[in-house]
Amino acid sequence: MSDQYIQKIAYDMSLDEKSVLAAVQLLDGGATLPFIARYRKEATGGMDEVAIAGIRDRLLRLRQLDERRQAILRSLAGRRLLTPQLQESISGAESLARLEDIYLPFRPKRKTRASVARERGLEPLARRIFDGQAERGLDLEDLAAAFVDAEKGVQSGEEALAGARDIMAEWMSEDAEARSRMRAIFETQGVLRCTAADGGAARKAIGNDIDNSEKFRDYMECSEPISRVSPHRLLAMLRGARLGVLRLHLAAADEECLAAMEELFLKAEGPAARQVRLAAEDGYRRLLAPSMENETLAAARARAEEKAIDVFAKNLRHVLLEPPLGHKRILAVDPGFRTGCKLAVLDRMGRLLESHVIYPHDLGQPAGRSGGRDREQAENTVRDICRRCGIEAIAVGNGTAGRETEQFLRSLNLRLEEDGKEMGKGTAGEELPVIMVNESGASVYSTSEAARQELPHVDATVRGAVSIGRRLMDPLAELVKIDPRAIGVGQYQHDVDGQSLAQALDDVVISCVNxxxxxxxxxxxxxxxxxxxxxxxxxxxxxxxxxxxxxxxxxxxxxxxxxxxxxxxxxxxxxxxxxxxxxxxxxxxxxxxxxxxxxxxxxxxxxxxxxxxxxxxxxxxxxxxxxxxxxxxxxxxxxxxxxxxRPGRDPRREFEQFQFSPGVERIEDLRVGMKLPGIVTNVTAFGAFVDIGVHQDGLVHISQLKDGFVRYPADVVAVRERITVKVLDVDLPRRRISLSLK
Known part of the structure; x- marks a missing residue:
């Protein structure tokens, strides 16, 4: 293990080198983040899992950088291109970008204008022009004429000079110092312009999804410095570009870039200098600028993805550590209109005892059904189950027909039976709790291999109800069964690097479980x-x-x-x-x-x-x-x-029952100025989404989270937090709800 790794990681993270070394040795020995953080505090100086994960990730990047460094050195040595000076430069490169810049001139290339010129024997001419900038008496016409060769495809002196310029342009565009200077200019002064895409691609994209033009309307004519564009806006623009709705272009000030190129490569004002100046401008515009545009956008995207992954991970942690109700006999309900409400009766260990389907709602009844008779039958079925099975709580999924089903169940005035175990301070005869449960991902579980193995002879719709009930008992134990991405608390989760996202979410799940x-x-x-x-x-x-x-x-x-x-x-x-x-x-x-x-x-x-x-x-x-x-x-x-x-203590909070505002069940029921209870469903970089029980989450924009400046919404609210919001605006055609915490 390189001491340089330890020193660099310790410096970057402001940690003690001895503690970093201990953490690295434990990680290399196969120890997990929770084990190191919990049981090896003396060795690491009490590092938490976040710090240990940071060491792990930095160590991986440093090792990957070294692997690439060694591969480049082997390639150059094998082709007899490695000089002591080049080896020193490669060994001293501290970033992948710098390493690739140094290697770029030596990388095997596809056919380019410069490679064609080399094949025609024009590289000596390019070298003579570049080195002869200070020679005022240099006759370029005579010099170029010596390289005219019809058999090689060089028909005139001007063609020879053009080929030489192509070679010099490639030299300059591949120069490590030039790339470093251009990269700095693009990253600090580059301006990202976003416009509506032209032509058939845009029409096709909008035609495939009529909402695309509306979704990206705010981005169709905008321009902002790449250094200041917010992560969520950049990811939205990149998604629009990928769908063919938007067009992105990143540019820096040409004058400053060209001045930097001339400063690097123009050495004098002789006759050859004009050719070098033309080559420098061509190298910048044709080769270097597009490369820097792609690199800078890629780097900005990586930073935006890192932020999005961080937001997702923090949200997921709050979801997984949501308070459990505990071991209760549960009637779990997966609500629905036309297909009915699926009922699953669970014992205190979450085992399925029986299942039923009821049709309590008139809306969407199948032809031939009588809403009144079905509702009465549904009431009788629910009452019978609660009495016979000693139900202690009812879990209702918050999806389609969720609020309507909740109101139906509350209207029955169900009570805890005599043999029902107390819930908190509740005793027999008190109202039976009816609790809304976030059902995101329940359908994913119901068709998964895990669900088929757990409940092999049960219909997928009933499995979904079982999952809803178990989530109420113990959210963590149930949610680990599905892909965290299905829980729905991410930001642009389908646009970020899948491997990085999976690693971050896996870390969170493992951390919470342990x-x-x-x-x-x-x-x-x-x-x-x-x-x-x-x-x-x-x-x-x-x-x-x-x-x-x-x-x-x-x-x-x-x-x-x-x-x-x-x-x-x-x-x-x-x-x-x-x-x-x-x-x-x-x-x-x-x-x-x-x-x-x-x-x-x-x-x-x-x-x-x-x-x-x-x-x-x-x-x-x-x-x-x-x-x-x-x-x-x-x-x-x-x-x-x-x-x-406190042996075996559960670090999660105590369970608190929540209820939406009665009578507010649809977006049409909302009025500006209403104050409503809600549950935070997602926290993003631009605000928080809140479920207020109307089948459409509202948005508390970052500017409405509290008085004063807010840098990160997660500093103010958390996923699954219970809050009271005020309705600012309701846009019925677009089904958008604006809320405030002020």
Whole structure:
């Protein structure tokens, strides 16, 4: 491992080199982000997962840069082009762009005007002109005439000079210093112009999607510095260009660019200088400017994508850590008009007990159905299920017919049955909670392989209802079963680099799962696959072992699972919980490697470990200094004491029931000035989208989030946050709702 990697990463991230080295060694050894952050604090100086992920990503980029560097050196050496000076330049390149600039003149090329001129033997002429700029007596006509050769395709002296200029233009456009100067000008002073596309491509694009012209209307005549264009606007422009609706052009001030080219390449004012000046202008306009336009746009796009991915990751974290209702008997409802409402009855472990379809809504009834009779039958079915199954809460998907179904269920005045378990402070006889659940991605789950394996003999529509109910019980455990991109909290998620997005979202899912912890005896294969150190194959092996041997009685039993060795056990054990097992510490986040410390603490107080976990006053009598070891420092000891004080604690907030404003169910019900409760569904760079229960999310623009300047909307609101908004404007034809938090 190169010391330069460690030094550069530490410098870039303002971290201690020793801590960076420790993190890199742990990562290279196969340790996961959650394991390093939770159980190796002494080694890393207490880095969190974000810092460790930053080290991992920078390390990967540096190694990829070195791989490319070595490939270039091998290529040049193999072609006998590598000189000591060139090797020094390549070895000193600190960025991929600089490395490629140095290599560009030596890269094998396709056929160009310059390569044709070289084939005609004009490179010596180009070199003579370029080197002879200071020679005032140089006769270009005589010089060029010597290179006229009809057999080679050079018919005149002027053609010879033109070919020489082509060669010089390519030299200049491939010069590393010139490219560096042009890149800086384009990045700092380049102006991005966005216009409506011309011709058939635009007509075809708009014809394929009649909304395209409306979606991109705000971008059809705009111009702004590339250094100041916001990430979401740039991604929108790029999407419009990809669809053929918009045309993008990035340009810098030609005068400044040409002046820089002349400063670099014009050495005197002799007769040859005019040819060099013409070549420099041609090299800039024909070769360098288009290249810099593409490079600068690509770099801006990469930054915009990075921001979009960051927004998506933060939103996803809030969704996954949404408070769970807990283990309740649930009536889950996937609402619908014409196709009816699908009902799924779930026990307290989320297992499907029975399913039904009801038709409570007159709107969209199939021909021959009587709305009144169907509604009465629907009422009777729901009442019977709630009474017979002891339902403790009703989960209603927030999709089509969601609000109407919610109102129908509330109108039944359902009550908790005598045998129903209390919900919070609710007791038997109190109103049965009817809770709206965000159903984004439920249809994706219902047709997935995971759903088919879990519920093989159940219709896909019922699987969707099951997923809605389980999301209410435990959002994290259910949402890990689907691709995070289907949850719908991203910004231009289909326009960003798929690999980078997948890595970032995977980091978030794994982080959340391991933060909360996983019940080893009830977790699904999909949830176990996200546990540190396991992955899909070991998760499947754990489930198979559990099915064959029954519930795990201790964490140590994991070592009996085929292919689950000591390394995987070390990474996973601390995040897996066993309630009521042989060792009470197995139900906590205390790692097995630290059990001896917890047992010493209990022994010093002359009590069993189990008693220590139930009495905070006993823990207060402990002296952390007494338990420090070479491996377990103050941070680890403090974590152990904290965990013993609240064993197996869930870091998620307490569940709070939410209800939309009664009587406001459609966009037509909205009036300017209304104040309504809502749930934030998505946070973007330009504001937040809020569900106010009218089947169309409203937008709180960044300027309406609060009084004063707001740089990032995520600093003010979070996905799934409950807020109260004011209606500013309702555009019925475009179905747009403007909201305010002020």
């Amino acid at each position: 933060l909360v912890g996983v019940d080893l005896n009830s977790a699904s294969r999909e949830l176990l696959a996200r546990v540190s150190g396991l992955g899909p194959k070991l998760a499947a092996a754990v489930v198979k072992y559990r099915d064959e041997h029954g519930m795990f009685r201790s964490r140590k039993e994991l070592l009996n699972v085929p292919r689950l060795g000591p390394r995987a056990f070390e990474q996973a054990a601390g995040f897996l919980r066993i309630q009521g097992g042989e060792n009470p510490l197995d139900g906590t986040a205390v790692h097995p490697e630290s059990y001896s410390i917890a047992e010493r603490m209990a022994a010093d107080l002359a009590v069993p470990v189990e008693r220590l976990m139930k009495d905070r006053h006993l823990l207060e009598r402990l002296d952390p200094q007494r338990y420090l070891t070479e491996r377990a420092g103050r941070a680890t000891i403090q974590d152990i004491i904290e965990e013993l004080s």
